[in-house]
Amino acid sequence: MSERQYHSGMRSCAQELEAPAYALGSVDKTLRVIHILRDGNPIRVSTVARDLGIGVSTAHRIMAMLVFHGFAVQGSKRQYLPGPALGAPVLMAKDVDQLRQAAGPIIEQLAATVGETVNLTLRVGPHARVLLAVGTNGRTEFDRSGAVLPAYATAAGRASLTGVSQEQLEHLFRGPAAERASTELDEEAFAELERELNRTRIRGFAISLESAVKGVSAVALPVASAKTRTITIAVLTPSEAIEDLIHDEARMGAIREAAQLLGERLEVED
Incomplete structure (x- = not known):
């Protein structure tokens, strides 16, 4: 593969990852929290609010929904950890x-x-x-x-x-x-x-x-x-x-x- 072909292929991949023109803000923020949870470090509602630039009440609603669907679990000291849905194996x-x-x-x-x-x-x-x-x-x-x-x-x-x-x-x-x-x-x-x-x-x-x-x-x-x-x-x-x-x-x-x-x-x- 030539260097030109390589970079052309990379540009193609980059275009596929381009942010949607009409991204849903609430969905985007929820998915960002899932990325944070996936790393395994305990997080607090206040941390989510600060990192995403949203109100504490909004962050709390996001975390409550993620817990409801199994993407997060609430541990001690009001911290959240990755839930079972993040590590669940893929079924045939x-x-x-x-x-x-x-x-x-x-x-x-x-x-x-x-x-x-x-x-x-x-x-x-x-x-x-x-x-x-x-x-x-x-x-x-x-x-x-x-x-x-x-x-x-x-x-x-x-x-x-x-x-x-x-x-x-x-x-x-x-x-x-x-x-x-x-x-x-x-x-x-x-x-x-x-x-x-x-x-x-x-x-x-x-x-x-x-x-x-x-x-x-x-x-x-x-x-x-x-x-x-x-x-x-x-x-x-x-x-x-x-x-x-x-x-x-x-x-x-x-x-x-x-x-x-x-x-x-x-x-x-x-």
């Missing part, structure tokens, strides 16, 4: 599409039957990823489609963790690997997770009480298949209605049937 599109196609009709029927929001969730290591959300009725707090959250923080994640060994559980949430994945739990929190998993095994389903989203609680079951225990079905409901859901035998029965049916369907297609 074909596999995800096949899973959604197999589960879609079952999830939609269940949402209509129970009258609540239903999520299809896949656990990848220490993270729970929402692949499909049905019945959200346009409510932002219930639409977690695409979200990546620590598995210990959700009913869906905990339901899928009931089948892992003690050694694997410690690998996921204790030590260097967990620290790098932003899923490390201290001794007290890890002990509480162990107790909650034991309670989940006894009652047959997992419960989360506003542990992921304020005002939203959930019950979740793993699909009934030894090959697919990383896949769960979760039903989300306003927190004030969670007890009614748990004690409603008809709706809980519908959730169990949906998990069983999806497990059987995935076994056949595997």
